[in-house]
Amino acid sequence: RCCKLRASAEEIVLHMRLFLTEMPRRGRLLGFEELSPMKVANELFHNTNRGENITILSRFSDHNVKPYKDALDAVGFQTRVLSGQEGVEDFCYLMSAKKEIVGTEQSSFFKFAAVLGNATKGRLYFVESPDTKEKLLSRFRGSGFDYQWKHPLLKRKIVIEKYKSEVQDILDAIAINATV
Numbered sequence: 001r002c003c004k005l006r007a008s009a010e011e012i013v014l015h016m017r018l019f020l021t022e023m024p025r026r027g028r029l030l031g032f033e034e035l036s037p038m039k040v041a042n043e044l045f046h047n048t049n050r051g052e053n054i055t056i057l058s059r060f061s062d063h064n065v066k067p068y069k070d071a072l073d074a075v076g077f078q079t080r081v082l083s084g085q086e087g088v089e090d091f092c093y094l095m096s097a098k099k100e101i102v103g104t105e106q107s108s109f110f111k112f113a114a115v116l117g118n119a120t121k122g123r124l125y126f127v128e129s130p131d132t133k134e135k136l137l138s139r140f141r142g143s144g145f146d147y148q149w150k151h152p153l154l155k156r157k158i159v160i161e162k163y164k165s166e167v168q169d170i171l172d173a174i175a176i177n178a179t180v
Helices: 037-044 062-074 087-096 108-116 133-140 152-157 166-179
Strands: 012-015 053-058 078-083 100-104 121-128 158-164
Touching: 012 087, 012 108, 037 062, 037 158, 053 062, 053 087, 062 078, 087 108, 100 108, 108 121, 152 158, 158 166
Parallel strands: 012 053, 012 100, 053 078, 100 121, 121 158
Antiparallel strands: none
């Protein structure tokens, strides 16, 4: 059996890949970035009803995801952390989710679970920042990397979302003020 645990029918599962925990020096150079805890709580889950159950799934220890849990709890979600499983157990947990799974578009692991799993919705997000901007633009502009889903189920199920990092927000604000 690959599943140690299975997601409940009403929970949202947030997969935290935490690239920069795994690759603290090279992660940004390679274009890997995830949203900050505050951006996750206030933007990624902006349209989610407060009080919803969110499970943060990560292969890293609880202290690595604690800032995300704290931020989600602070805005009114019922949040728990599930860590310490093997990779296949995490994948099985994502696949078993029924309601919604959310994770970075840069994680192949997550993308496969979103496409193949049982969740009604798979939200894949990417972060626009000074470190990722050029890499993302080349991937999403004619490079063959696109999500032009043909199958009606995948068209309904998979949602691609773009968010800006705090640094990108500041740079955009400076650029706007410079033109005024």
